[in-house]
Amino acid sequence: MTVTSPICKKMGIENPIFGLAHNIDVMVAIGKVGGYPVFGAARSMPEEIAEEARIMKEELGDHPFGIDLMLPTSVGEETDRAASLKALPREHKEFICKLADKYKVPKATKPTFFSSQIRSQQLFEEQLAATLESGAHSFASAVGMPAEMIRKAKEYGKITFSLIGSPRHAEKAIEAGVDVLVAQGYDAGGHTGPIGTFSLIPQIVDVAGDIPVLAAGGVGHGRHVAASFALGAQGVWLGTAWLTSREHALSEALTNKLLKAGSLDTKISYSHSGKPCRLIKTAWSEEWDTPGAPKPLSMPYQQVLTADIIAGINEHEIEPLIYEATGQSIAWFNEMHTVAEIMERLLTETDGALANMNRLLAG
Ligand SMILES: Cc1cc2nc3c(=O)[nH]c(=O)nc-3n(C[C@H](O)[C@H](O)[C@H](O)COP(=O)(O)O)c2cc1C
Numbered sequence: 001m002t003v004t005s006p007i008c009k010k011m012g013i014e015n016p017i018f019g020l021a022h023n024i025d026v027m028v029a030i031g032k033v034g035g036y037p038v039f040g041a042a043r044s045m046p047e048e049i050a051e052e053a054r055i056m057k058e059e060l061g062d063h064p065f066g067i068d069l070m071l072p073t074s075v076g077e078e079t080d081r082a083a084s085l086k087a088l089p090r091e092h093k094e095f096i097c098k099l100a101d102k103y104k105v106p107k108a109t110k111p112t113f114f115s116s117q118i119r120s121q122q123l124f125e126e127q128l129a130a131t132l133e134s135g136a137h138s139f140a141s142a143v144g145m146p147a148e149m150i151r152k153a154k155e156y157g158k159i160t161f162s163l164i165g166s167p168r169h170a171e172k173a174i175e176a177g178v179d180v181l182v183a184q185g186y187d188a189g190g191h192t193g194p195i196g197t198f199s200l201i202p203q204i205v206d207v208a209g210d211i212p213v214l215a216a217g218g219v220g221h222g223r224h225v226a227a228s229f230a231l232g233a234q235g236v237w238l239g240t241a242w243l244t245s246r247e248h249a250l251s252e253a254l255t256n257k258l259l260k261a262g263s264l265d266t267k268i269s270y271s272h273s274g275k276p277c278r279l280i281k282t283a284w285s286e287e288w289d290t291p292g293a294p295k296p297l298s299m300p301y302q303q304v305l306t307a308d309i310i311a312g313i314n315e316h317e318i319e320p321l322i323y324e325a326t327g328q329s330i331a332w333f334n335e336m337h338t339v340a341e342i343m344e345r346l347l348t349e350t351d352g353a354l355a356n357m358n359r360l361l362a363g
Contacts, residue, residue, distance in 0.1 A: 002034075003225070003350045007180070007212045007234040011036055011138075011159070012064050015347060016235025017225075018182075018214055019339075020068055020140075024052055025247040028059040029339035038066040038140050038161070038237075043113045046130035053134030066138035066161065067131045070191070071124050072275070073144045075300050081118040084304045092294050096309050099287060105318050108311035115307040119300035132156040140182070143191050143275065145169075147176035163216065163237075165193025170204045180212050182237045187218030189240040189327030191277045192268070198231070205232030220332030222349020226357060240327040241346075245339045253317040254324060257282065259335065263328035270295075274302035278327055283320040284313075 005016045014034025021027060022044075027037035039056065041049045049067065056065050078084055099105070108115065117123060128149055131139055139153040140161035153160050154177060162173035163182045170181055183204035185197025195203075197217040205213050215228035216237035228236050242248055244258050257280060267281045271288035274296050279285050288296060296302045313321045337345075 003347050003354075005229065005234045007214070010212065015343065016214075017343060017346060018235060018237040019242055020237065020239045021242045021248065023242070023248050024055055024059075025249075026242045026245060026339055027056055027065060029245070029247045030242075030343070031056075031060040031063045031065055033340045033343045035343055036064065036066070038068050038138070039136075040068050041127060041131065042068070042070040042142075044127070045113065045117070046126040049127060049130040050134060053131075053136055057135040064137035066140050066159075067134060067136040068140035068142060068161075068163075069124065069127050069131060070119075070142050071128070071144045071146055071149060072119075072299055073146060074298070075119050075121060075124070077121055078118060078300075079120045079122055081116070081304060084118050084301065088297065088301060088305050089294070092297060092305050095294050096305060099321070100309055100312070103283065103313075103318055103321050105309055105312040105321070106316050108308065108315045110311070110315065112307065112311045112314075114303045115311045118304050128152070132158065138179075145173055145176060145178070147172075150176040150178055161214075164204065165200065166195055167203045167207050169193075170207050174207070174209075174211060178211070180214060181208055182214045182216050183233070184237070185215075185217035186268075187263075187278075187328040188216055189243075189266070189278050189329070190325040191273070191275050192217065193276075198227075201228065201231040201233050218328045220327075220329030222346050222351070223353040224329075225346060225350040226353035229354075230357075238329070239325070240329045241333060241342055242339060243324060243326065243330075244333045244336055245342060246336055247339050250324065251314070251317045251322065253319045254280075254322045255336070257319075257322070258324070258326065258330060258333065261326065262331045266326050266328055266330060271302070271306075272323075272325065274299040277325055280323050280326040280330070282323040284323045 013036045017035040019030040020038045022040040030037040138159040142163040161180045162178040185200045212234040214237045215233040219236045269285040
């Protein structure tokens with residue numbers, strides 16, 4: 001089943017379905033069925049990015065793929081995680097200890113990205129250097145889009161994407177010379193702005209001129225893909241869709257929670273990173289919203305505070321607390337499938353939705 005639009009030719013892909021995940025097997029599977037994989041490397045160290053890109057290149061051959069980084073300009077120069085942790089407010093550290101006691105969270109035995117790093121401008125530069133030196137065909141930036149980094153990426157011959165959530169952000173991205181705008185609405189999993197996807201896309205298309213726009217946030221059915229074309233987008237960009245795929249193979253506790261979830265089971269919370277981020281609702285997000293809970297810290301300090309307990313929660317699968325970034329589109333993912341099956345379903349449904357639209361309009 002092929003659904004195509006001009007961006008397919010521009011990017012060298014068969015279907016205008018772009019998929020972001022932090023998992024290499026998902027990336028390879030998306031590429032193998034003609035979509036465009038974009039690896040989320042924000043949680044990878046520079047040397048890991050080089051290795052992850054090498055594997056994708058080896059598996060995908062000439063099929064293009066991208067790498068996405070989060071580059072918030074609000075994050076500073078501090079690189080000493082231990083010193084930062086020590087300096088955090090006592091109230092916040094006590095809250096974390098109480099959570100660990102209440103839910104009996106054992107210590108993690110293995111370090112994670114966040115339990116060994118503090119996000120800093122130095123880390124971002126090193127991640128960017130590894131991305132630019134890699135065989136990735138494109139570079140995507142989210143939560144901040146320093147113009148200088150876009151310029152550098154273009155010097156390396158990368159196609160550049162920017163995830164944006166408002167017309168003002170789109171204008172800034174266009175000024176910086178971005179090649180593709182990813183208009184990400186409020187419905188989306190992960191860090192997101194306050195404008196709903198349906199309201200956002202046509203506003204971005206109106207400022208984009210000749211620059212292609214992709215629709216992100218809440219896309220879980222082919223009817224969304226067809227609606228995205230109607231709103232002027234050339235394709236869609238999905239994150240939540242892959243979480244319950246067989247390739248992603250998340251822990252059983254988390255997968256079961258996601259498979260049962262509807263759109264109302266997600267919420268925007270500052271508890272993940274200090275910035276608004278749509279998550280699956282669990283005891284983690286709810287505890288931070290109880291009266292008397294401290295206000296989450298700003299980025300990057302919230303993750304300095306929470307990294308150790310989160311590592312324990314994930315490693316030991318502490319069911320009530322385990323969570324992931326999740327969009328309202330989770331309502332369309334109630335059974336585990338392979339990435340190929342998810343893509344096939346979306347394309348078949350898109351075809352059906354476009355035919356249905358034509359039937360309706362024919363009277
Ligand atoms: C688990 C998860 C992790 C994400 N991580 C990132 C990320 O690191 N960088 C990024 O640009 N977007 C990230 N996003 C957002 C996606 O790029 C995308 O915009 C969003 O998932 C689209 O909405 P949907 O979740 O309804 O498909 C993430 C989304 C999810 C669900």
